[in-house]
Amino acid sequence: DTEVTQTPKHLVMGMTNKKSLKCEQHMGHRAMYWYKQKAKKPPELMFVYSYEKLSINESVPSRFSPECPNSSLLNLHLHALQPEDSALYLCASSQVIPSGETQYFGPGTRLLVL
């Protein structure tokens, strides 16, 4: 199984809502990532989890809260978002080895904040 799944595919939320994005992989990867991608722009790294511990937080606002309940799951909790947070949110996973290897991406969740 070389698939990363993300749910939901689409999400519309108001600025006062609380919602969560979910990501799952069963490839035995111990590194998982959240990226944010605006239209016609490259993915921007938000968070990195390595062995279920947060290792990188790229100065992301606290209204985004990541969680890694186990080695296969990664969540992104959303609260009090702003319209400018509307974007495609991509999850990825990879092996954790010294030389760095391929990242496998999910299809993304397209988020619209009204």
Added chain:
Amino acid sequence: SQQGEEDPQALSIQEGENATMNCSYKTSINNLQWYRQNSGRGLVHLILIRSNEREKHSGRLRVTLDTSKKSSSLLITASRAADTASYFCATVHRDNYGQNFVFGPGTRLSVLP
């Protein structure tokens, strides 16, 4: 901060022609990877080239890496309409927190039938 910079930003070619995209980066890397993204979808890994390699092939793809110039190129030969997508280079380097992926701005390729 973005490390990779691709050019051109957009490229339009006829089916059967070759497409070349370039990527430049600023700091030392462990490896460089190329990814493809179809409109609004996730990224798909195409090819990885390590810092001690100069050229690599995979099917219709050919990647070169020049670490002295801090640049890489992706060549797609005999292009097909299905190759229409955005192509991103990603540089991989390690810091105290682990491996760090930085994507370039991407090249939007249109292959016309």
